[in-house]
Amino acid sequence: MSSTALQNLIEQPYKHGFVTEIEADVAPRGLSEDTIRLISQKKDEPEWLLEFRLKAFRHWLTMAEPRWPNVRYPEIDFQAISYYSAPKPKKKLASMDEVDPELRRTFEKLGVPLHEQKALAGVAVDVIFDSVSVTTTYKKRLAEAGVIFCSISEAVRDHPELVRRYLGSVVPHGDNFYAALNSAVFTDGSFCFIPKGVRCPMELSTYFRINTQESGQFERTLIVAEEGAHVSYLEGCTAPQFDTNQLHAAVVELVALDDAEIKYSTVQNWYAGDKDGKGGIYNFVTKRGLCKGRNSKISWTQVETGSAITWKYPSCVLLGENSIGEFYSVALTNHHQQADTGTKMIHVGRNTRSRIISKGISAGQSNNSYRGLVKIGPKAAGARNFSQCDSMLIGDACGAHTFPYIQVQNDSAIVEHEATTSKIGEDQLFYFASRGIATEDAVSMIINGFVKEVFTQLPMEFAVEATKLLGLKLEGSVG
């Protein structure tokens, strides 16, 4: 009885599955130097950037798709993908009201109406629709603080020296197969620059949405926090329902100089495929932060609920003395979803510290793997890491796996790793039921309890959205 109810809960269809009809300007399928020149030309880019792209492309040609992740999928035909798609540009938008009403309705259906976002105190929204930035808000207030927050295309145009200095400085153009592909063909993304001593006056937020069928998404995000700067950045994703798989290979680079702090939060809800595993997004992301300066701190928080395949390891390179890296993650997989996600904490400098809290939830026939590397370099005297990897299984057909890799090259380092696996079983649900609590609420409560440690890291409004995404209600007296 209760297991049927549990099944129903698990099988709730994707609520955001609809396609917005906006005319898109789609490049012909296929990838070659010509495609790259076309992208670069369409975007009116400087020569150095075209060179960056071409170098990456040539490198990519020599690389092979990684096969080590614990995920299975058919061969991707990179020539069958269209590498550029933009909503037909109308004219430059001065205010939110000028945004395509169709697009606004899309966000409303997602429960993230723009006018509400605007109203939400202090949230600036750089709306990315498909690959091109449609509008940017709060720009003025940010500008007054000296913060630059714009699409990366605009940044290339308006702040070329900054982009040129930092682009590829954390994730080099040939870093890995997908990062190289991204470097070759990225179309848009966000750029964020917080100058010395500035505490960003509001949380910066970008909503991504894949819209055009079969168009690959290659976002590029670059965030730089100068000495003593602070910023909290929110990224949210959701996508309409499609039958064909969509490739997403984003690159996010973070740079924190002395005493700077970057907090990067993601709630990801891309279409995961139907309950038989058909369709869904392939999400191959490279996210890396460089704690370049002393006492700098980079914190990744992610809530991964979507995608057919997730391949993602937000990482920190702890170069500066006393720098801190954090990774808080909730990855939920269901049906035939596959997630291979985790983090890398690379301790280079002295007294660097890192903390990893990973919560994997598997339901249906899904497969959820945590893969984490903690590396303590020879000069990282006094480095410390604490890792906690917990898995929660719902039902009997799913899998949870933990692959911790630990490499210590300095004797004074302390590395701790803890892992647990638990299961929402019939007896737990019956216990709740015998107290009058229905299965759905019981699952919510248990899951909420399980992810609490991560969700408290999210900015409030994001935590609310994330809780909704997990199909849960907030735990009354706690939340």
Add this chain to the structure above:
Amino acid sequence: MGKRMRNTDGKILLEVRGLKAAVAGVEILKGIELAVRAGEVHAIMGPNGSGKSTLAKVLAGHPAYATTAGEVRFEGADLFALAPEERARAGIFLGFQYPVEVPGVTNAAFLRLAYNTVQAARGADELDPLEFDDFVRERMKLLDMDPAFLGRSVNEGFSGGEKKRNEILQMAILEPRLALLDETDSGLDIDALRVVAGGVNKMRAADRAIVLVTHYQRLLNYIEPDFVHVIAGGRIVRTGDKSLALELERRGYDWLLEGAKAAGKPVAA
């Protein structure tokens, strides 16, 4: 005897007729007959593995158990028409022999959700976290429970006795019509037994019935039952008053089992 006469004029709360139930394809309950009236306390005793917990779980609606024959009426209505959570809302409470641990969910949140769910089903007022905190602390005092248990995960790391006390706390909060307490006394130290028994006794009321599953007559010194039943081999083989428990304490179960086997049917009291 006098007590029993006084109480039995209550109306029938629970009526079990010819109940057979199986788990994993094995028939465990083989024809249970039982009637429980409002105001009564029944003790169910019997050897290990005889089906006592099975009966309690079947009544509460555990999905692993299949009812193969018989019927159960609760306040006159078909109990099996209700989902487990509906039974709880209708006033059936199961105090578990082995309470389940729920890591990550605080006892306070769990108790409040249970309380509010049941209250809502009764059309009664729900309590916000602050109101509930006052309410639950009051009830905890009666059971001599440290309020620190509110902040801990449900049953996680609780000692055996602490878990049992937490079960009684839940009963005290949910105020059921019918409480099925499965070996609530096992694992309790002498003082805890007295406190818990005191808690149960406070719950005795004219409109409420309590069914205690126990192995020990000791508990029945504190909570005086109106009836004592012996379950063996999935049947109630003997029913008597509290003196039956004393007799079992002296003689064990063998004499009943042999009698039941020889007769091939329940032994009349």
